[in-house]
Amino acid sequence: MIDLKIDGHVHTTFCHHAIGTMEEYVVYAMARGLSKVIFLEHLEVGINYPESTWLTGDDFEKYFQEGRRLQQKYRGDIEVGLGVEVGYNPERREEIRDFLTGYKWDRVGISYHYMEIEGRHYNVVSRKPYSLDALAGQGVDKVVSRYLRTLREAVEFLPGNVLCHLDAVMRYHPAIAFDQQHLVLVGELFEAMVAREMALEINTSGYLIRGGPFPALNFIRQAQAMGLPLVAGSDAHRPEDVGRFFDRLLEINHQRNNG
Numbered sequence: 686m687i688d689l690k691i692d693g694h695v696h697t698t699f700c701h702h703a704i705g706t707m708e709e710y711v712v713y714a715m716a717r718g719l720s721k722v723i724f725l726e727h728l729e730v731g732i733n734y735p736e737s738t739w740l741t742g743d744d745f746e747k748y749f750q751e752g753r754r755l756q757q758k759y760r761g762d763i764e765v766g767l768g769v770e771v772g773y774n775p776e777r778r779e780e781i782r783d784f785l786t787g788y789k790w791d792r793v794g795i796s797y798h799y800m801e802i803e804g805r806h807y808n809v810v811s812r813k814p815y816s817l818d819a820l821a822g823q824g825v826d827k828v829v830s831r832y833l834r835t836l837r838e839a840v841e842f843l844p845g846n847v848l849c850h851l852d853a854v855m856r857y858h859p860a861i862a863f864d865q866q867h868l869v870l871v872g873e874l875f876e877a878m879v880a881r882e883m884a885l886e887i888n889t890s891g892y893l894i895r896g897g898p899f900p901a902l903n904f905i906r907q908a909q910a911m912g913l914p915l916v917a918g919s920d921a922h923r924p925e926d927v928g929r930f931f932d933r934l935l936e937i938n939h940q941r942n943n944g
């Protein structure tokens with residue numbers, strides 16, 4: 686069962702592409718009747734990309750300071766979790782792991798946003814031609830396979846609790862499709878997650894982007910069949926998006942009860 690009282694994935698102005706202070710997200714989460722909100726700020730290391738969509742080391746210091754203040758201030762009203770959405774970079778994975786061990790995180794969400802091609806990185810979930818065209822030039826199929834294999838490596842290497850964005854790769858490309866070979870890779874990824882007692886994130890931003898959850902229902906069913914816990918995240922980049930579409934997740938919980 687997904688706990689619909691916990692939004693386990695929100696961002697703030699710290700990442701340069703979201704709006705709202707940490708406190709504004711906490712206040713919205715309380716207004717939504719949530720028992721807990723977990724910040725999952727972006728960490729990336731060694732990414733060669735025209736803009737920064739992640740926090741610096743200094744930002745993470747400030748993030749923890751402010752987060753601890755909010756934990757105290759709202760104690761008894763709502764729990765505030767301080768987590769990280771770590772973007773995997775196979776070339777810099779030791780550095781990433783070292784950074785992670787420097788803090789006590791309430792959640793480490795594993796993502797893989799930036800894929801390297803000839804020394805530059807491209808965002809696999811972007812709709813902008815800069816990334817989409819460069820990645821499509823490699824073959825959409827190959828990008829999906831590389832994405833899933835690399836995610837599995839990330840799961841095996843990093844101390845993660847939750848896997849984010851399972852099927853977000855190339856989601857804005859018209860030719861995106863998961864074939865049989867991709868499904869095998871997803872199964873292997875899930876096995877690696879089971880071995881590490883990780884959960885799969887159900888990201889409700891999908892209801893806005895494509896009218897259903899991320900990942901798609903068939904992947905959710907497969908995860909449930911393999912015994913993977915599911916956790917909900919709104920991926921809010923604005924305070925008013927905290928807990929968005931969580932009522933739709935009742936459907937997933939309900940169907941589980943029935944069979």
Ligand SMILES: [Zn+2]
Pocket residue numbers: 696700702727922
């Ligand atoms: Zn973001």
Ligand SMILES: [Zn+2]
Pocket residue numbers: 694696725770920
């Ligand atoms: Zn996110």
